[in-house]
Amino acid sequence: MARIIVVTSGKGGVGKTTTSAAFSTGLAKAGHKTVVIDFDVGLRNLDLIMGCERRVVYDFVNVINGEANLGQTLIKDKRIDNLFILPASQTRDKDALTLEGVGKVLEELSQEFDYIVCDSPAGIERGALLAAYYADEAIVVTNPEVSSVRDSDRVLGILSSKTRRAEKGEEPIKEHLLLTRYSPARVQKGEMLSVEDVGEILAIDLLGVIPESKSVLNASNAGVPVILDQQSDAGQAYEDAVARFLGEQRPHRFLSEKKGFLGRLFGS
Amino acid sequence: MNFLNYFRSQKKSSAAVAKERLQIIVAHERTTRGGPEYLPMLKEELLAVISKYVEVDREAVKIQLDRDGDCEVLELNVVLPEVESQAKLR
Ligand SMILES: Nc1ncnc2c1ncn2[C@@H]1O[C@H](COP(=O)(O)OP(=O)(O)OP(=O)(O)O)[C@@H](O)[C@H]1O
Ligand SMILES: [Mg+2]
Numbered sequence: 001m002a003r004i005i006v007v008t009s010g011k012g013g014v015g016k017t018t019t020s021a022a023f024s025t026g027l028a029k030a031g032h033k034t035v036v037i038d039f040d041v042g043l044r045n046l047d048l049i050m051g052c053e054r055r056v057v058y059d060f061v062n063v064i065n066g067e068a069n070l071g072q073t074l075i076k077d078k079r080i081d082n083l084f085i086l087p088a089s090q091t092r093d094k095d096a097l098t099l100e101g102v103g104k105v106l107e108e109l110s111q112e113f114d115y116i117v118c119d120s121p122a123g124i125e126r127g128a129l130l131a132a133y134y135a136d137e138a139i140v141v142t143n144p145e146v147s148s149v150r151d152s153d154r155v156l157g158i159l160s161s162k163t164r165r166a167e168k169g170e171e172p173i174k175e176h177l178l179l180t181r182y183s184p185a186r187v188q189k190g191e192m193l194s195v196e197d198v199g200e201i202l203a204i205d206l207l208g209v210i211p212e213s214k215s216v217l218n219a220s221n222a223g224v225p226v227i228l229d230q231q232s233d234a235g236q237a238y239e240d241a242v243a244r245f246l247g248e249q250r251p252h253r254f255l256s257e258k259k260g261f262l263g264r265l266f267g268s
Numbered sequence: 269m270n271f272l273n274y275f276r277s278q279k280k281s282s283a284a285v286a287k288e289r290l291q292i293i294v295a296h297e298r299t300t301r302g303g304p305e306y307l308p309m310l311k312e313e314l315l316a317v318i319s320k321y322v323e324v325d326r327e328a329v330k331i332q333l334d335r336d337g338d339c340e341v342l343e344l345n346v347v348l349p350e351v352e353s354q355a356k357l358r
Contacts, residue, residue: 146289149290149294150290150293150297154301157301161301190281190282190283191282192283193283193286193287193290197283200287201287201290201291201294
């Protein structure tokens with residue numbers, strides 16, 4: 001039986017797809033058979049970030065409609081063993097997904113895989129609900145910024161009321177906070193909410209802090225998940241987060257800027 | 269305290285303002301979350317009825333849905349204005 005992980009946020013553009021790509025790659029690298037599903041029907045993008053856009057033949061909606069089977073549709077990653085991608089449809093609209101259809105596909109994948117990572121679309125409407133509905137764990141991707149934090153809180157409300165586990169009265173979804181696009185220098189200047197501030201407001205377990213980093217854009221340009229750029233701060237931060245997810249204790253890095261000359265002189 | 273801190277302490281940082289605003293809005297949104305859709309409307313109508321008899325402001329009426337085991341409890345809390353309650357006692 002697979003663990004189903006939804007990567008969600010409410011607010012758009014905060015780093016869900018970046019995180020889904022990094023996380024699924026990290027889990028597979030750690031030896032777990034992993035599939036990552038693009039739930040953003042109509043706005044397929046995970047394939048580009050994973051670098052497999054030219055190998056898409058069938059998609060999630062084709063599988064739900066019985067037009068193709070999983071074997072024909074899953075794309076095997078070329079770099080990492082154990083890693084597969086289930087692309088979203090580019091042409092259909094988001095009503096093409098149904099609760100029952102999604103449930104069936106997830107159940108079939110569950111027989112084969114250890115982890116199923118669901119890359120949620122933005123918003124708190126149908127598409128996001130479907131991505132979260134069957135989840136066992138949730139990675140709530142948040143930027144240190146007011147609207148993102150507020151939306152994350154609303155998503156937490158949905159996770160605890162509108163999902164399968166909530167409706168069945170089972171043990172609640174395990175929620176993890178992933179704070180991304182973090183700038184320690186700006187936090188130090190009092191211009192950006194700190195990880196402590198966000199943690200205090202959302203009050204869920206902190207899985208990791210991913211710094212604002214040029215390496216993320218470079219990675220997406222190349223179609224290589226940033227976690228594979230082991231020289232980069234963001235890549236290392238994602239690797240730490242995956243290790244923590246798998247139960248390892250690791251200290252949080254990249255929470256402070258190395259002080260420049262003036263900073264050292266004046267302290268603070 | 270060095271002199272940089274002195275200037276910093278003059279004005280609240282923008283992050284501190286953000287945090288304060290977030291704490292207020294999130295707390296507010298959490299109280300209305302998960303309840304039935306009619307809850308805000310119910311509150312409005314109750315407010316209208318209560319206003320027929322006593323003058324209360326919006327903040328004085330708190331309505332909350334709690335879960336107690338299998339049962340849901342609707343809790344209504346009305347704070348009556350000082351003068352009004354005294355007038356009634358006389
Ligand atoms: N840690 C980071 N540092 C710098 N840029 C980042 C970081 N994380 C994400 N980005 C950038 O932010 C943008 C949005 O990222 P991404 O597509 O992962 O967000 P999303 O939440 O999936 O968006 P959507 O809601 O549209 O699906 C991209 O341009 C990405 O390169
Ligand atoms: Mg996305």
